[in-house]
Amino acid sequence: MHTYLSRFIDAFSIYYNRRVLALLLLGFSAGLPLMLVFSTLSFWLREAGVDRAAIGYFSWIALTYAFKWAWSPLVDRMSLPILTRFLGRRRSWMLFAQLCLVGAILGMSFSDPLENLERLALCALLLAFASATQDIVIDAFRIESAPEKMQAALAAAYQVGYRGAMIMATAGALSIAAWIAPGNEGYSLESWQTAYFVMALMMSVGIITTLCCKEPEVDTRKADDAEIELKKKFEQKYPTKVAAAFAWLYSASVVPFLDFFKRYGKSAILILLLISCYRISDIVMGIMANVFYVDMGFSKEEIAFLSKVYGLIMTLVGAGAGGILISRYGTMRILYLGALLVAVTNLLFAWQAYIGYNVPFLTFAISVDNFSAGIATAAFIAYLSSLTSSGYSATQYALLSSIMLLFPKFIAGFSGVYVDSFGYVNFFIAASLIGFPVLLLVSLVERSQAKTAQAKVADNAVVEQTTKTD
Incomplete structure (x- = not known):
């Protein structure tokens, strides 16, 4: 018994690391802005009397997050004046994004949607852009701060902070607004402005963490050498300054993708196929989840507690367990386990659809499903x-x-049509079945990467032997 307890304590000790605490706080900084341009902003606008069409247009601001890859090369390769010299590339970008977030949230807090809706929209757009930029650099900071075996633990800590901040930006902001104007059934501009002002102050968590944490040591010689070589080639055709600009642009936006395919060779296609399919089972199922709960007769209070609160806790517990398992057994094994658990647990909802309204069973189903999703997500992020x-x-x-x-999102778009045609029981069985081919992909990728690694070792051995012979 003592041996098992010691092993558990040793495995759990990964969460005592300073880098894990830093990612917990940075996760809070990343999660806070998200809801301020989503549900909380929609609540404010509707209470102010803004029409539904305008509120719907505001939702387009969220598309900014879907295109963050477009300017990620800038975050990777561009240094910020003065800030980079004192903080390093990653922390300078984090601080820059966080300062922009504070400015954007303060801009929203001083806006009146009834007097100047356009200014509020511009501030919300800046908020989304700065938030997406912060996501880019925090992901890079996390990857570069620790080895692969710690990535799941860092991801788990990040998720805890992220989800906690989302609660703060929704329930917390609404509570502040209600506290400023107690018993006021009408619209109070001051209450919403105060709530957003407090949210701007909460961003100090991320700023302080950025200033206190350590810049990761990154070997950029390969990327720098590639840019120098490109500059030499372009200088044969263009003036020096133009050649330097072309070399930087090409090395920042094209070389990262070429590098990926060069490193993984034929395995790259399998890897991309696995990435595009890994979450298909839970995403397809998740689209219909709330609709299913309503159709089964569950109340808003039951859904809110079981799905949004209890389910969230189980997701975070699962993510924490995933971090421990990966540090002990490796990424690929837990990636396989997570895919298997997610596919199997969808069958619980098929049984729920069969028996109908039953709170104890729904509690069990959501607990197991969200715990499994937490493990799968932690493993996937680490991978x-x-x-x-x-x-x-x-x-x-x-x-x-x-x-x-x-x-997965494309396939999930047909989920409502499938439910209408075949019913919930068949839908959840199908959502489970489409997750099993992922297990084959995980196995194929693992074998392919192992062969590639063996081939590289053999090639290096031949080169080394040839060098000795010469």
Whole structure:
């Protein structure tokens, strides 16, 4: 018994690391702005009397997050004047994004949607852009701060901070607004302005963390050498300044993608296929989840507690467990386990659809499903992080994390039609079945990468032997 307890304590000790605490606080900084341009802003606008059409247009601001890969090369390769000299490339970009976030949230707090809706929209757009930029650089900072075996623990801590900040930006902001104007059934501009002002102050958590944490040591010689070589080639055709600009642009935006395919060769296609399919089972199922709860007769209070509160806790517990398991058994094994658990747990909802309204069983189903999703997410983030290379972390991770949602979201768009045609029981069985081919992909990728690694070792051995012979 003592031996098992010691092993558990040793495994859990990974969360005592200073880098894990830093990612917890940076996760809070990343999660706070998200809801301020989503549900909280929609609540404010509707209470102010803004029409639904305008509120719907505001939702387009969220598209900024979907295109963050477009400017991720700037974060990877561009130094910021003065800031980079004192803080380093990653921390300088983090601080810059956080200061922009504070300015944008303060701009929203001093706006009146009834007097100047356009200014509020511009501030919200700046908020989304700065928030997406902060996401890019924090992901790169996380990847470069620790080895692969720690990535799941860092991701778990990041998720805890992120989810906690989302609660603060929704329930917290609404509570502040209600506290400023107690018993006021009408619209109070001051209450919403105060709530957003407090949210701007909360961003100090991220700023202080950025100033106190250590800049990761990154070997950028490979990327720098590639840019120098490109500059020499371009100088044969163009003036020096033009050649330097072309070399920087090409090395920042094109080379990261070429580097990925060069490193993984034929395995790259399998890897991208795995990334695009790994989350298909839970995303397809998740689209219909709330609709299913309503159709089964569950109340708003039951759904809110079980799905949004209890389910969130189980997701974070699962992510924490995933971090411990990966540090002990490696990424690929837990990636396989997570995919298996997610596919199997969808069958619980098929049984829920069969028995109908039953709170105890729904509690069990959500607990197991969200715990499994937490493990799978932690493993997947660790795996994506391991695929990036030094000097191109921000660009490659931004692209890979965008790819992971495209195909599942497209397939999920047909989920409502499938439910109408075949019912919930068949839908959840199908959502489970489409997750099992992912297990084959994980196995194929693991074998392919192992063969590639063996081939590289053999090639290096031949080169070394030839050198000795010469």
